[in-house]
Amino acid sequence: MNVxxxxxxxxxxxxxxxxxxxxxxxxxxxxxxxxxxTHYGLCRDLHQPFEPTAAKIPITVRPLQQSxxxxxxxxxxxxxxxxxxxxxxxxxxxxxxxIGTCYVAVTEDGxxxxxxxxxxxxxxxxxxx
Numbered sequence: 001m002n003v004x005x006x007x008x009x010x011x012x013x014x015x016x017x018x019x020x021x022x023x024x025x026x027x028x029x030x031x032x033x034x035x036x037x038t039h040y041g042l043c044r045d046l047h048q049p050f051e052p053t054a055a056k057i058p059i060t061v062r063p064l065q066q067s068x069x070x071x072x073x074x075x076x077x078x079x080x081x082x083x084x085x086x087x088x089x090x091x092x093x094x095x096x097x098x099i100g101t102c103y104v105a106v107t108e109d110g111x112x113x114x115x116x117x118x119x120x121x122x123x124x125x126x127x128x129x
């Protein structure tokens with residue numbers, strides 16, 4: 001077991017307990033106990049032309065900077081959903097695995113608002129089954 005995985009899982013657990021939403025914790029446990037989930041990503045042929053859909057707000061895309069991580073993945077962010085700590089825990093674990101390159105969309109005022117990884121086929125062996 002990875003130390004970072006344990007740390008991130010502990011943070012998600014503590015955040016949920018402190019918020020008083022123990023029902024969320026119980027549902028997560030039940031859901032995962034017999035889970036056989038498989039996560040999928042998006043892919044496309046980079047040799048084929050592609051016209052992206054315009055964003056609804058002006059953004060720029062750049063590689064993730066360390067200063068973006070607390071903003072995007074804080075366990076105690078205001079307005080975080082009930083499942084937010086678990087979603088963020090998985091993203092932190094993936095980020096710390098250093099697979100691919102994480103990119104962020106940044107608003108005009110410099111705030112990151114979206115993150116996504118780009119991985120080449122040469123990294124397939126690094127992605128857990």
